[in-house]
Amino acid sequence: MWVTLSIIGVFAIIVFIFLQQAQFGRTPTRERLARVQNSTHYKDKNFQNQSLTPQLTGDKGSVKVMFDFLFGSRKRVTPVDEIPSIKTDLLNLDASEDILVWFGHSSYFIQIDGKRILVDPVFSGSASPVSFTTKxxxxxxxxxxxxxxxxxxxxxxxxxxxxxxxxxxxKLKPKVGKVICSLGVGEHFEYWGYDINKIVEMDWNENTVLNSGFTAFCLPARHFSGRGLSPKQSLWSSFLLQTPTFKIYLGGDSGYDSHFASIGKDFEGIDLAILENGQYDNDWKYIHMMPEQVLQASKDLKAKRLLPVHSSKFALSKHAWDEPLIRIIEANKNKEQDVITPMIGEIVHLKDTTQVFRQWWVGLE
Structure with missing residues (x-):
């Protein structure tokens, strides 16, 4: 017994020390904590979704789901072939061009109406606190x-x-003008040394004027949050970016729900919807959309064009790496939606609706 307790104690100490690393950030404190606790979406000491949203579904239980994920049959979750990409020189772009460049998964760059926007950038080569995993x-x-x-x-x-x-x-700290984030997420940035005056933090259904003609609206999503042992202490959101000439929906991570239709009604004329399409599974079907639901969400939003993301970079589910793209193209075989599929790094001309994109994943193993 004493040996077992000693092993458990040593393990607990190792975990505690590991969680003290700066990369885990910090849960909200002081004024920010008070604002979090006063949010209408914060109940029972957690942020809540608009609809009942269990993270895991079915009767397997979390241990069985984790065991299946780690040791179950998973075919082609990682490509054998190299993912094709284009290296666009972002440092020397024509400032008058209105473009988007996708970096794989949910990271992308937008230049529109003279402003430069970066969304959910992950450039470290890993999507994990342990750098040699989730490469x-x-x-x-x-x-x-x-x-x-x-x-x-x-x-x-x-x-x-x-x-x-x-x-x-x-690494981006000296390059960033303003951080636009969900309520509670600003604590991480403040902890990491960002000027608090550069952090714009919003709850759902709040908005901020960024510049003349530029407004960001913080909107609901159906997901969850957390970097350490205290989940749901910061909010998960989608955003609507209104520029002087364009309207872009930044979907973040979200399961399918009625909020897409509500947003489509409240914000008419969305030019481009960027929606997650990947890392889904029936075992967590309420927090990530299936490809067919992604297509429906775009219809609900009444978006003129759809860019499916959240794929082609990390294996965070059990499906084949190219399945999200195959399924959404098949679901859209009648061309009900204008779905664009750029390669990583390929320039998307935001106002050119005639631009053609090839199915670059076809033929890759």
Missing amino acids: AFKGADNYKADDMPNIDYLFISHDHWDHLDYETIE
Whole structure:
């Protein structure tokens, strides 16, 4: 018994020390904590979704789900071939161009109406607190923080490791004008040394004027949050970015729900919806969308075009790496939606609806 207790004690100490690393950030404190606790979406000491949202579904239980994920049959979750990409020189772009560049998974750069925006950047090569796990696919990690120009607005949808990367955020610090994030997430940035005056933190259904003609709206999503042992202490969100000439929905991570239709009704004329399409599974079907639901969400939003993301860089589920793209193209075979599928690094001309994108994943193993 004493040997067992000693082993457990040593393990607990190791875990405690490990969790003290800066990369885990910090849960809200002081004025921010009071604001979190006063949020109408914070109940029973946690942020809550609008609908009942169990993180795991079915009768397996969390231990069985984790065992299946780690040791169950998983075919082609990581590509054998190198992911094709284009290396666009972002440091020397024509400032008058309105473009988007996707970096794989949920990281992308937008230049629109003279402003530069970066969303959920992960450039460390890993989506985990342990750098040798959850590694980026070969060819999918060709962009680094040094490749980024100065950023006017950095959007962070929530604080999970595949959306908020400590190493990347540290390296970007001198380049970022303002951080736009969900309520509670600002604590991480303040802890990491960002000027508090540069942090714009919002609850759902709040908005902020960023500049003349630029407004960011913080909107609901159906997901969860957390970097350490205290989950749901910061909010997960989607955002609507209104520029002088364009309207972009930044979907973050979300399961399917009625909020898409509500947003589509409240914000007419969305030019581009960027929605997660990947890392789904029936065992967690309420916190990530299936590809067919992604297509429906875009319809609910009444978006003119859809960019499916959250794939092609990290294996965070049990499906084949290319399945999300195959399924959404198949679901859209009648061309009900204008779905764009750029390669990593390929320039998307935001106002050119005639631009053609090839199915770059076809033929890769």
